Amino acid sequence: MDTLAAAMRERSIGRFVEYAEERFPARVEAMGRAEARDTVRGAVVRAESYGMESVEEIRGFLDLSFQFGPDFDTRPDMDGAFDALEDPDLAPDVRLSLIAARLETAAANRNPKSTD
Numbered sequence: 867m868d869t870l871a872a873a874m875r876e877r878s879i880g881r882f883v884e885y886a887e888e889r890f891p892a893r894v895e896a897m898g899r900a901e902a903r904d905t906v907r908g909a910v911v912r913a914e915s916y917g918m919e920s921v922e923e924i925r926g927f928l929d930l931s932f933q934f935g936p937d938f939d940t941r942p943d944m945d946g947a948f949d950a951l952e953d954p955d956l957a958p959d960v961r962l963s964l965i966a967a968r969l970e971t972a973a974a975n976r977n978p979k980s981t982d
Contacts, residue, residue, distance in 0.1 A: 878910075882925070886928055916939075916961070919958075922959070923959060930969065938965075
């Protein structure tokens with residue numbers, strides 16, 4: 867049974883890699899398929915650790931991983947911004963939306979556009 871579960875897991879990872887290739891082709895190409903697969907595998911494990919189970923939830927987590935880096939949820943410069951990920955009172959899609967907004971705000975604050 868473990869062999870079947872492992873095979874199913876690898877197929878799922880493969881589908882998430884294909885999703886990442888469609889959404890972030892330049893990033894996946896730059897990192898190479900093997901590294902992209904490792905990044906996806908790590909993101910899936912982390913997403914599941916936050917209670918994300920559906921394909922849509924995991925894809926949302928993958929989006930954040932590829933947009934803001936595979937360690938977006940543990941970055942020290944974002945201390946406190948990820949409390950929502952562990953909030954059991956919030957649905958996973960709400961948690962992802964809150965985190966995405968916080969990351970976008972932080973990125974904008976780090977890289978303000980010139981008003982010249």
